[in-house]
Amino acid sequence: MFTQSLWNSFSGTTNFPQLTKDIQVDVAIVGGGITGISTAQLLAEAGFSVAVLEARKVGGGTTSHSTGNLYYNIDQVLSSLQSKYNNEIIRRVAGSRNSAVQLIEENVKKFQIDCDFKRVPSYLYSSNEENASKVDKEYETALEAGVKMEIASSEEIPFKMTRGVRVSGQAQFNSMRYVQGLANAIESESCKIYENTRVDEFEENDEGVTLSTTGGIVRAKYAVHATHTPKGVKVMFHTVLGPYREYGVAAKLSAGEYPEGIFWGYYGSGEKVSVRSYSRGEEKFIIAVGQPHKVGQAKDNSQHIEQLVTFLKDHFDIGEVTHRWGGQHYKPADKLPYIGPQSEGSRIYVATGFSTDGLTYGVLSGMIISDHIAGNENPYTEVYKASRFTPAKSAKEFLKENLNVATQFIKDLPFKGDEDELKFLKNGEGKIIEKDGHKVAASRSESGELNLHSAFCTHMYCVVHWNNAERTWDCPCHGSRFNQEGGVLEGPALEPLKKFNSSGEKS
Numbered sequence: 001m002f003t004q005s006l007w008n009s010f011s012g013t014t015n016f017p018q019l020t021k022d023i024q025v026d027v028a029i030v031g032g033g034i035t036g037i038s039t040a041q042l043l044a045e046a047g048f049s050v051a052v053l054e055a056r057k058v059g060g061g062t063t064s065h066s067t068g069n070l071y072y073n074i075d076q077v078l079s080s081l082q083s084k085y086n087n088e089i090i091r092r093v094a095g096s097r098n099s100a101v102q103l104i105e106e107n108v109k110k111f112q113i114d115c116d117f118k119r120v121p122s123y124l125y126s127s128n129e130e131n132a133s134k135v136d137k138e139y140e141t142a143l144e145a146g147v148k149m150e151i152a153s154s155e156e157i158p159f160k161m162t163r164g165v166r167v168s169g170q171a172q173f174n175s176m177r178y179v180q181g182l183a184n185a186i187e188s189e190s191c192k193i194y195e196n197t198r199v200d201e202f203e204e205n206d207e208g209v210t211l212s213t214t215g216g217i218v219r220a221k222y223a224v225h226a227t228h229t230p231k232g233v234k235v236m237f238h239t240v241l242g243p244y245r246e247y248g249v250a251a252k253l254s255a256g257e258y259p260e261g262i263f264w265g266y267y268g269s270g271e272k273v274s275v276r277s278y279s280r281g282e283e284k285f286i287i288a289v290g291q292p293h294k295v296g297q298a299k300d301n302s303q304h305i306e307q308l309v310t311f312l313k314d315h316f317d318i319g320e321v322t323h324r325w326g327g328q329h330y331k332p333a334d335k336l337p338y339i340g341p342q343s344e345g346s347r348i349y350v351a352t353g354f355s356t357d358g359l360t361y362g363v364l365s366g367m368i369i370s371d372h373i374a375g376n377e378n379p380y381t382e383v384y385k386a387s388r389f390t391p392a393k394s395a396k397e398f399l400k401e402n403l404n405v406a407t408q409f410i411k412d413l414p415f416k417g418d419e420d421e422l423k424f425l426k427n428g429e430g431k432i433i434e435k436d437g438h439k440v441a442a443s444r445s446e447s448g449e450l451n452l453h454s455a456f457c458t459h460m461y462c463v464v465h466w467n468n469a470e471r472t473w474d475c476p477c478h479g480s481r482f483n484q485e486g487g488v489l490e491g492p493a494l495e496p497l498k499k500f501n502s503s504g505e506k507s
């Protein structure tokens with residue numbers, strides 16, 4: 001299956017240079033997604049010299065695989081915060097997210113970023129009686145916490161609904177165009193952006209942080225992991241993050257209206273599907289997003305995507321399905337992201353655990369981290385403090401995620417075969433095989449080239465699984481993903497999968 005996000009089709013490309021020498025800056029930002037570019041903007045505006053180091057292309061990570069919705073409520077719903085946090089915190093979460101959406105809107109105007117930003121209402125609804133109480137609970141939570149939410153009428157929601165609520169004044173945009181546009185606008189002598197420049201190592205010392213990259217050494221007073229999840233084994237956040245893969249599809253309507261707004265609906269026994277429309281010029285699309293599963297733990301990834309196509313067919317008169325894609329998100333054990341110094345006094349910052357709300361949380365991270373580095377007060381620093389994690393608060397989720405990880409270490413592999421099975425491996429397929437007593441990740445490219453790699457993830461040595469939709473090797477433990485050539489696509493791993501040569505030796 002060929003996967004490509006809608007945003008990739010409707011964005012240009014950026015042309016920032018590769019780093020080719022050693023440099024010194026105030027702040028090194030690793031990652032050029034919405035988090036990295038927003039942080040760079042605010043630090044440069046505060047007078048710091050900044051270098052953004054992006055392994056591939058600006059905006060090409062998860063930022064270009066989102067739904068492009070901007071809202072102050074959250075995807076796991078506000079009521080999920082109630083068991084852990086008081087009303088004051090719930091209000092602050094909504095307030096902080098609102099200020100991030102406002103900054104995006106201001107930037108769109110200030111830099112004239114052509115990214116189809118518009119204000120729309122956001123809806124949460126139940127499609128059956130079974131799920132109506134979830135919507136009722138969300139409404140009660142919002143009322144109690146003093147977060148604005150209203151009852152929606154069935155005329156507003158283009159789906160069968162038993163209960164619905166509305167949050168007015170939310171927004172949508174093309175996330176990739178926004179980040180590319182912002183990066184082009186902020187690049188300057190004191191805010192350098194480097195593409196195709198991968199950071200391989202972080203070393204914190206008394207003076208600051210030294211980063212080894214594919215293009216040179218970067219010495220900085222501070223460094224920021226704006227990589228969606230922190231890189232490497234030294235940063236221990238992976239024990240409190242659940243990595244999930246979720247999917248999107250875009251299609252043309254043959255007849256009927258494209259709905260305007262953000263629509264989150266509960267279906268069946270509580271699965272959530274998100275629907276929005278996107279138009280640019282004469283082109284219009286309907287998008288459905290959902291079908292999450294733990295990374296590397298789906299039996300058939302393609303099936304998850306096809307379920308979304310079926311959903312669209314069940315609810316709309318669908319013509320061509322134009323785009324199918326997957327994206328990653330990381331659920332924090334105690335429901336809120338981790339933003340700030342990785343530990344008390346550290347010069348290395350993290351911004352992670354965004355769930356599927358990171359277009360807003362990424363911008364908020366930029367606001368919190370830039371204020372912290374500049375020594376300014378920020379009203380939201382404490383809410384998201386990265387060093388806040390306490391096992392007591394997060395115990396249930398923490399244990400659940402880590403039990404799941406432990407199971408992946410000891411589980412026997414599905415689809416395991418022996419060396420003879422290589423003969424039957426078709427183009428575009430992958431399989432774990434046993435070869436000379438080693439576990440090998442074997443895959444064939446579209447053109448038939450056989451790739452053999454050690455099946456052990458280079459992060460913490462779990463065995464990777466084949467993702468048959470995106471044709472990648474995905475690690476079921478902490479979410480690292482690798483392409484067929486073994487290169488790191490995302491997740492905490494820093495090193496590629498080790499090549500397995502013909503004599504059976506790993507190199």
Ligand SMILES: Cc1cc2nc3c(=O)[nH]c(=O)nc-3n(C[C@H](O)[C@H](O)[C@H](O)COP(=O)(O)OP(=O)(O)OC[C@H]3O[C@@H](n4cnc5c(N)ncnc54)[C@H](O)[C@@H]3O)c2cc1C
Nearest residue numbers: 031033034035055061062063066067069199327357358359
């Ligand atoms: C299906 C789906 C739908 C979503 N929809 C929404 C939505 O509607 N609204 C919302 O708010 N959020 C949404 N999200 C979440 C949101 O997209 C992400 O949280 C957000 O884009 C994360 O941005 P980021 O900049 O932190 O990470 P990314 O965009 O992933 O950027 C990280 C960058 O770091 C780079 N990098 C990684 N390793 C290195 C290295 N070693 N050296 C240098 N660079 C490196 C990568 O190449 C990448 O460009 C969705 C997520 C998914 C999966």
